[in-house]
Amino acid sequence: FETGHCFRQGQEAFEEAWRLGLLMTGDVRPEHFSGKPRPIDYFDLKGEVEHLLDFNAVDGETSFERADLPWLHPGQAARLLIDGVPAGWLGQLHPALAGELELDQPVFVAEFDGRSISARRLPEHRDSGRFPAVRRDIAIVVSDEHPAASLIESVRQSAGGLLENCVVFDKYRGEGIESGFRSLAIGLILRDVSRTLKDREIDALLETVLADLESRFGAKLRG
Incomplete structure (x- = not known):
């Protein structure tokens, strides 16, 4: 993963944004006598993103919707929405682009608006009392x-x-x-x-x- 500030040309001036990028490739489980190796897939990436959102206690309702992005594999691409507002994307790198980059195995990538996914819900105090959980x-x-x-x-x-x-x-x-x-x-x-x-x-x-x-x-x- 990597975080950093990115700049892009806006309507009137350059705009600065803090972005978080993720990349996954290879095997989830290496080859072992008990079974064959399993390569990383789209749902492994999506699961890690969900864990990140849960860990950060993101302030807002999160959801995913299918996306059509030219740099991602058709059918394995999604947008992250927070309260219905786009906050990033994730999916498998498009095979044509992977070929241009001479990548010989599937690569899964994601990028998010850092401020959106780091806005946390404030914890609420609750008296636990003397009765067991x-x-x-x-x-x-x-x-x-x-x-x-x-x-x-x-x-x-x-x-x-x-x-x-x-x-x-x-x-x-x-x-x-x-x-x-x-x-x-x-x-x-x-x-x-x-x-x-x-x-x-x-x-x-x-x-x-x-x-x-x-x-x-x-x-x-x-x-």
């Missing part, structure tokens, strides 16, 4: 077209005030998962500051969370 993990199978940030936002809305934190802690693609889908493991930290939560309350809340994920994104609980 409870953690529950769920694993869902969902289409690659749905960003993790949208799934987390759905969980937050469904769980309401009892949700203290929510995080995607594992993802999986491969044997047993249909092409174009991935498995996401989501951890939910639940707490009521005034009393101890009962198992039946937690189970009911998880049923609501899963039902909303299924209705909004077609997500299924992984067996």
Whole structure:
């Protein structure tokens, strides 16, 4: 990755912008006796971008839309939107351009407006009280077209005030998962500051969370 200030010709004068660039190529997993190497793909890049947005606690609703950019591979290109405003792009370098640069393997690139993705939500103080938190993990199978940030936002809305934190802690693609889908493991930290939560309350809340994920994104609980 690289960050820096870029300049471009505006309507009246040069404009300066702080940009973040990412590049990925090679194998996610090297060759090993337990299996063949797996090359990096578009969804590895998209996953890293989602982790970056989550880690930065970006201030705003993030989403991705398909993009048609001449330097990126058709069908493997997207724009990042924050509250509906374009904030960057990502995808596979166009094969024709890769050929001109004499690159012999797929290259995945992304570039973002640095200020947009570094604008953070201010943390809110919340009294944890004297009652214990409870953690529950769920694993869902969902289409690659749905960003993790949208799934987390759905969980937050469904769980309401009892949700203290929510995080995607594992993802999986491969044997047993249909092409174009991935498995996401989501951890939910639940707490009521005034009393101890009962198992039946937690189970009911998880049923609501899963039902909303299924209705909004077609997500299924992984067996």
